[in-house]
Amino acid sequence: MVDLKCNADFCLIPMGTESPSVSNYIAEVQVLMHGSGLKYSMHSAGTTVEGPWDQVMELIGKAHELMHKLGVQRVQTDVRIGTRVDKKQSFEDKVTAVEKILKE
Amino acid sequence: MVDLKCNADFCLIPMGTESPSVSNYIAEVQVLMHGSGLKYSMHSAGTTVEGPWDQVMELIGKAHELMHKLGVQRVQTDVRIGTRVDKKQSFEDKVTAVEKILKE
Amino acid sequence: MVDLKCNADFCLIPMGTESPSVSNYIAEVQVLMHGSGLKYSMHSAGTTVEGPWDQVMELIGKAHELMHKLGVQRVQTDVRIGTRVDKKQSFEDKVTAVEKILKE
């Protein structure tokens, strides 16, 4: 067990699909995210999620499992994971901090 | 010269800074982005930008140069770059495509 | 629990360290990897490890915990994770497959 909260931003890529369009698969992942109870946000280059390390990593693993259940034979995901112990910071706070500086 | 349009999502990390907080640096990068003329969007885990390959990559390089000018001795960036030739797709269209499926 | 084997390649970055050199920290991570029992390989841009999803992700989390114990206040890691269900493939097999094609 890992005793840390984290922010993770992941970009999941189904491989060996017939079509280069993967929005159907990403929509399925979003349904999974919605059911997870964790705070998340989708953007054009990935999905950001925050929570306890183990839950976040299991959720991304569940997304891989889901892809395989849907017939995808190979899945490649890039994840950017951040942890910090100097302060609590939600992923939204990071954008707010930069915007505040830009306004000053 | 690379004759491709691309979407790039980059997460830039100044290394060897005294403080773990880097929002001041990220704000400087946002000013650079704003002056570039390229379409971009900041989120909590990076900045997405789209345009001709060479311009996008030069811009990210300029961000590294800027960090070094500000005294940062080492910079590490993770970039997710996508190109596609089957259709034109702005980074916003990717989110719209998924949201449309979710509504159906 | 995630019932998948995976290959993961991670690049861990301690943030807010006084020095831009982080090889001391990376050496500590290698000691952790060595003790894990999982198959791994360090290269100049990261460390590749393979095994059951949960064990691999916990190990990367333990690396974050270790950094924080050593006084690093913020850690950012980029991970590339691959799973496939069409065949078993060790990370070494991937290089061998490409080299075999290059020789033909």
Add this chain to the structure above:
Amino acid sequence: MVDLKCNADFCLIPMGTESPSVSNYIAEVQVLMHGSGLKYSMHSAGTTVEGPWDQVMELIGKAHELMHKLGVQRVQTDVRIGTRVDKKQSFEDKVTAVEKILKE
């Protein structure tokens, strides 16, 4: 023009291919790397290359162009790029530095 040397480690993923196996495509990228004159090294999770920023980024773009010429309609690449101004460091030196600490 960007006046920096960099280390870049990239993992290129052809999307919408019929097969989940992409070693044929990666072999083509290796031929391209070989002809570039830049120093590079393939590993199981990507290819590391070093050189002037513009040349390195153009080379990765050429890899995308090559994929599209081979019929791949969409390509997604994850790149980890590092620049530092405190010292010259080849990508091999990074591994050596860690191994030296581990021996001590």
